[in-house]
Amino acid sequence: MGLTAAFALGPSDATTTEATGTSLPAASQSAKVAEIVKAFPTGAVAPAIVVYSNTDGSPLTSAQQAAIAERSRPLGSLGLAPQAASPQLVDRRVTTVSVLLPTDSGDSQNTTKIDQIRRTASQDLAAPLQAQVTGGPAVRADITKVFEGADTNLLIATASVVAVLLLITYRSPILWLIPLIVVGAGDRMAGIMVGVLAPYAGVEVDASTAGILSVLVFGAGTDYALLLVSRYRDELHLSGNRFTAMARAWRGTAPAVLASGTTVVLSLLTLLAAELTGNRGLGFAGAVGIATAMLFGLVVLPAALVLPGRWLFWPLVPKAGEPVAADRRGLWARIGQSVAKRPAKVAITATAILLLLASGALGLHTGLPQEDSFRTTPEAVLGQKTLASVQPAGSADPLTLVSASATADDVVAAARMVPGVAGVNPRPATGRYAQADVVLEAAPGTNASDKTIERLRETVASVPSAHALVGGATAEEYDTAQANAHDTRTVVPLVLLIVFVVLVALLRAIVAPLLLVATVIASYFAALGASWVLFRTVYDFPALATNVPLLSFLFLVALGVDYNIFLIARTREDTIAGHDTRRAVLRALASTGGVITSAGILLAAVFAVLGVLPLITLTQIGVIVGIGVLLDTLLVRTVLVPALVIITGPRFWWPGHPEASDSSRQKESAVAP
Numbered sequence: 001m002g003l004t005a006a007f008a009l010g011p012s013d014a015t016t017t018e019a020t021g022t023s024l025p026a027a028s029q030s031a032k033v034a035e036i037v038k039a040f041p042t043g044a045v046a047p048a049i050v051v052y053s054n055t056d057g058s059p060l061t062s063a064q065q066a067a068i069a070e071r072s073r074p075l076g077s078l079g080l081a082p083q084a085a086s087p088q089l090v091d092r093r094v095t096t097v098s099v100l101l102p103t104d105s106g107d108s109q110n111t112t113k114i115d116q117i118r119r120t121a122s123q124d125l126a127a128p129l130q131a132q133v134t135g136g137p138a139v140r141a142d143i144t145k146v147f148e149g150a151d152t153n154l155l156i157a158t159a160s161v162v163a164v165l166l167l168i169t170y171r172s173p174i175l176w177l178i179p180l181i182v183v184g185a186g187d188r189m190a191g192i193m194v195g196v197l198a199p200y201a202g203v204e205v206d207a208s209t210a211g212i213l214s215v216l217v218f219g220a221g222t223d224y225a226l227l228l229v230s231r232y233r234d235e236l237h238l239s240g241n242r243f244t245a246m247a248r249a250w251r252g253t254a255p256a257v258l259a260s261g262t263t264v265v266l267s268l269l270t271l272l273a274a275e276l277t278g279n280r281g282l283g284f285a286g287a288v289g290i291a292t293a294m295l296f297g298l299v300v301l302p303a304a305l306v307l308p309g310r311w312l313f314w315p316l317v318p319k320a321g322e323p324v325a326a327d328r329r330g331l332w333a334r335i336g337q338s339v340a341k342r343p344a345k346v347a348i349t350a351t352a353i354l355l356l357l358a359s360g361a362l363g364l365h366t367g368l369p370q371e372d373s374f375r376t377t378p379e380a381v382l383g384q385k386t387l388a389s390v391q392p393a394g395s396a397d398p399l400t401l402v403s404a405s406a407t408a409d410d411v412v413a414a415a416r417m418v419p420g421v422a423g424v425n426p427r428p429a430t431g432r433y434a435q436a437d438v439v440l441e442a443a444p445g446t447n448a449s450d451k452t453i454e455r456l457r458e459t460v461a462s463v464p465s466a467h468a469l470v471g472g473a474t475a476e477e478y479d480t481a482q483a484n485a486h487d488t489r490t491v492v493p494l495v496l497l498i499v500f501v502v503l504v505a506l507l508r509a510i511v512a513p514l515l516l517v518a519t520v521i522a523s524y525f526a527a528l529g530a531s532w533v534l535f536r537t538v539y540d541f542p543a544l545a546t547n548v549p550l551l552s553f554l555f556l557v558a559l560g561v562d563y564n565i566f567l568i569a570r571t572r573e574d575t576i577a578g579h580d581t582r583r584a585v586l587r588a589l590a591s592t593g594g595v596i597t598s599a600g601i602l603l604a605a606v607f608a609v610l611g612v613l614p615l616i617t618l619t620q621i622g623v624i625v626g627i628g629v630l631l632d633t634l635l636v637r638t639v640l641v642p643a644l645v646i647i648t649g650p651r652f653w654w655p656g657h658p659e660a661s662d663s664s665r666q667k668e669s670a671v672a673p
Helices: 002-009 029-039 062-076 106-121 136-146 150-171 179-203 205-239 242-273 277-306 331-341 343-361 381-387 405-415 449-463 471-505 511-539 548-576 581-612 615-654 658-671
Strands: 047-052 088-091 095-104 127-132 399-404 421-427 431-438 467-473
Touching: 029 431, 029 471, 047 062, 047 136, 047 381, 062 106, 095 381, 095 615, 106 127, 106 136, 127 136, 127 381, 127 449, 136 150, 136 381, 136 467, 150 179, 150 205, 150 581, 179 205, 179 277, 205 242, 205 277, 205 548, 205 581, 242 277, 242 471, 242 548, 277 581, 331 343, 331 381, 331 471, 331 581, 331 615, 343 511, 343 615, 381 449, 399 405, 399 449, 399 471, 431 449, 449 467, 449 471, 467 471, 471 511, 471 548, 511 548, 511 615, 548 581, 548 615, 548 658, 581 615
Parallel strands: none
Antiparallel strands: 047 095, 047 127, 088 095, 399 431, 399 467, 421 431
């Protein structure tokens, strides 16, 4: 009843803000400029620029110019300053009409206004005349449209992928439904919890984060389900009572699931130390999602599996007395034996493969230009390109330069001398502040644009008593990239430290965690290198988005360590049970190899679902994490790590001695009365 009430009365999804994107750090120049311009009579505004041109590139005729002038009056009425909407002949081929819009309106309001402008601008235009609406508000509206229905599309695609892979894994017409229903309920509960708790945590969750939340819950929740079902099946071979079998399976898997889930939760929570509100929101939402997946995996799923009985596994119903996975001559048992014959050669070969793939990251570029951020080019970008063909590429998104009114002329003169600045246009001032639009020669988001912003800020800052600041949409992109770089430097060491500490606590060792963390790092760089080659040769992406390396690292390391924990926790369990380290890791591989492979393929497929959205950032994250997870499951966890365990032997557990502890217990049992 409690779950039903929560589902019925809770928020419809995890989203807590209409704004799609990443809010800036308060200390950034862009954020300060955004606050200052609110004091101007027009407030914080940005132009939606209607670009008129002929589709065949021919000059605009007198009749077309007259039609555009006639159209500018209804366009002006849609903005804050109708008088600013007078047609500007940029070139014989292009005329623009600027419609000033507030920048502090919600995404839905902004999108509605842009739709009105586009309809008004294009209505009844005679071919070949066309109207394209660009500028900051239009780009924002097109990004918002990317996420319209994104939650539903991602959920349907993710659930479909999970359903198909579970059906293939279990080869049962019934069993696959149980994990899918439980994880789906967990996803719904996670969305409710995030929607309720986020305001109290002081974080904002946008549409993109809400979509990624479902991917995380389905990916991690299904991993936990695969581990529990596999162990439950084994225990059913050892016990005739299904409740006893589930109790043993739960005791065997709970420590690994708790350690794995705790690692992911703590890793995601490191994003609360980030500067960008988008990163903080993602970290909080992801942590709540993984914690919910853990809860449903350890509490709801066991009950759902044990109540129906053994027939749930039909037609492959496990029978008591049959050998468990570790004692069967299965695929992963044979792979383990092959690794055991030449562990050093296997370790060297696997390491060489990872290094070769990692070398693909040489020459990697970050910083995706705005015009290259979409899989399919939206109207705002097409308008930018049309405008850039006849005037500087930065015209569609000018910078905002503010300074003390008394020094306005000096600041404008200094700005005009900066290389890369195409023009500076003063705007009405207040008694305290002066304002000007700065047009750059380079397109927004490019390296050339970033360099010009750096030079411009340095130059105007040197004007005495000016207190000049540079903001605007293009400067916000630059400041966001800088904040992402800061967040990466802050979060990455914290994540690695958390993973190491959790592994030390779980394994009570030092050598094992060091080796496992090293394989995690190697796997990440190999995935990054392989993905970069793919992006350049197949996708033709010019660069990675600035937040992709950090988020890919976080997801890949935090989720990839699951498979380390599943394998090595079982190895330690078998070592304590009386097997030497070499035999224990081979038994663990035979027991968990199939689970890890299934979980990895499933998780890779789930992240690949991010590609259903036409935003390149999410495509890049999905590809990197997908490749990294496949490397983890098919090479690192199932080949390299067992080889390292066999090479190091009992030293793998240093300073612990699980083999010795078992011998001690046997001696104590022998002398006990």
